[in-house]
Amino acid sequence: MSNVFRVVLVDPDDSTREEIKSVLLSIESIWLEADCSRYEFFTDIVKQTTPEIGMINIDSDPEKGVELIQKVNEEYPQAILMVVSSSADGQLILSAMRSGAQEFFNLPLSSSEVNAALSRIRSKQSGSGDASGENSRVIAVGGVSGGVGSTSIAVNLAAALASNPNRSIVLIDLDVSLGDADIFLDSIPEYTLADVTQNIDRLDLALLKKSLTKHESGVYLLPRPVQLQDNEGINPEDLSRVIGLLKSSFTHLVFDLSKSYSRLDEVALRAATDVLLITQLDLPCLRNVVRLLMSFEEYVGLKEKTKIVVNRAGLDSGQISMNKAQETIGGEFYWQIPNDYGLMVDVRNNGVPLVIQAPKASITRSIVEMGEKLNGDLQSDENNEATLEKKPQKKGIFGFLKK
Numbered sequence: 001m002s003n004v005f006r007v008v009l010v011d012p013d014d015s016t017r018e019e020i021k022s023v024l025l026s027i028e029s030i031w032l033e034a035d036c037s038r039y040e041f042f043t044d045i046v047k048q049t050t051p052e053i054g055m056i057n058i059d060s061d062p063e064k065g066v067e068l069i070q071k072v073n074e075e076y077p078q079a080i081l082m083v084v085s086s087s088a089d090g091q092l093i094l095s096a097m098r099s100g101a102q103e104f105f106n107l108p109l110s111s112s113e114v115n116a117a118l119s120r121i122r123s124k125q126s127g128s129g130d131a132s133g134e135n136s137r138v139i140a141v142g143g144v145s146g147g148v149g150s151t152s153i154a155v156n157l158a159a160a161l162a163s164n165p166n167r168s169i170v171l172i173d174l175d176v177s178l179g180d181a182d183i184f185l186d187s188i189p190e191y192t193l194a195d196v197t198q199n200i201d202r203l204d205l206a207l208l209k210k211s212l213t214k215h216e217s218g219v220y221l222l223p224r225p226v227q228l229q230d231n232e233g234i235n236p237e238d239l240s241r242v243i244g245l246l247k248s249s250f251t252h253l254v255f256d257l258s259k260s261y262s263r264l265d266e267v268a269l270r271a272a273t274d275v276l277l278i279t280q281l282d283l284p285c286l287r288n289v290v291r292l293l294m295s296f297e298e299y300v301g302l303k304e305k306t307k308i309v310v311n312r313a314g315l316d317s318g319q320i321s322m323n324k325a326q327e328t329i330g331g332e333f334y335w336q337i338p339n340d341y342g343l344m345v346d347v348r349n350n351g352v353p354l355v356i357q358a359p360k361a362s363i364t365r366s367i368v369e370m371g372e373k374l375n376g377d378l379q380s381d382e383n384n385e386a387t388l389e390k391k392p393q394k395k396g397i398f399g400f401l402k403k
């Protein structure tokens with residue numbers, strides 16, 4: 001279902017355990033589910049947490065370590081076992097592999113070697129048709145100005161995608177100060193993004209799912225914090241880890257970005273397989289489309305995965321023609337969503353998404369079709385995330401927006 005691997009680590013030595021942990025935590029496609037310091041407890045922890053990968057440093061007691069590999073392999077054969085050691089002794093490597101280890105790494109652990117091993121696993125899985133080799137779709141919805149409709153579109157797109165039972169959708173409200181996705185879904189969530197990021201060190205899949213609010217449309221919501229003061233506790237690194245965990249559990253992540261293009265929004269833009277930039281056809285909006293696209297050019301791959309969506313198409317007053325607007329932005333629009341103010345306000349006030357309240361309305365059909373098109377496009381776009389690296393020569397893209 002996803003490209004994130006959940007890992008459980010055992011290493012009785014505190015210093016190498018910390019060293020290995022920090023390498024694992026630096027790898028985006030790894031979620032460190034648990035780590036333990038006793039070989040004796042490891043098999044039980046593996047059985048309880050059902051990780052994709054078990055990592056064992058055998059240095060503290062190579063004989064016990066090799067026995068442990070065999071035991072885990074017998075009792076929980078689903079886990080891929082990776083062994084770590086400072087020894088390069090051929091006999092030891094051989095007995096580790098014979099006991100069921102798939103990979104053997106020398107210390108100090110290198111993230112590129114682990115990444116190479118993960119790629120090997122992925123290609124094996126996709127070759128065998130295993131669904132866990134597929135990527136999650138991460139859709140970041142941002143607006144080029146206040147009130148252009150990014151929340152309306154993010155929420156209704158999430159609900160439209162959720163109408164297919166083969167998908168699981170989580171909507172994350174990144175408008176941490178003023179977000180209102182919870183109103184659109186008429187929910188009073190118990191936990192927010194602040195709770196989840198603050199508890200990141202003890203967070204596992206079960207706890208994360210418990211923290212999310214499930215709406216009748218099928219969409220899970222991770223809302224913005226209740227108090228403004230809580231925003232400061234949410235840092236980009238923790239958000240990145242939460243995204244990793246969400247990707248291991250959901251087929252689609254939909255972000256409602258803030259209008260400040262903050263460091264948190266930047267994390268979502270980096271993780272996104274697609275960015276929907278919502279605009280209307282007026283001059284201030286179109287000017288911001290051009291500015292944002294220019295800024296996006298500073299990140300490898302970001303502009304390429306950005307799709308400009310016109311909202312409230314057909315609204316007459318003060319609007320620029322479609323052709324003129326495309327000329328102004330120097331590109332084509334990906335999609336147009338018709339204007340229907342009455343219905344949009346209604347669904348927001350009722351807290352019921354369009355697909356449930358007005359499945360046949362043209363605005364609903366438009367959003368559903370956009371979701372399907374996007375999903376089709378995304379299938380062939382799987383390498384976007386991997387190619388998104390910041391170009392080194394220039395300052396952060398959002399610097400110019402900050403005072």
Ligand SMILES: Nc1ncnc2c1ncn2[C@@H]1O[C@H](COP(=O)(O)OP(=O)(O)O)[C@@H](O)[C@H]1O
Nearest residue numbers: 143147148149150151152312339340341344345
């Ligand atoms: N396609 C649309 N047609 C008519 N009104 C819309 C449409 N999309 C959004 N709106 C309205 O525009 C206003 C702002 O929308 P919202 O989604 O809150 O914008 P943002 O999140 O970008 O600030 C809301 O009153 C909403 O009902």
Ligand SMILES: [Mg+2]
Nearest residue numbers: 150151175180
């Ligand atoms: Mg909004």
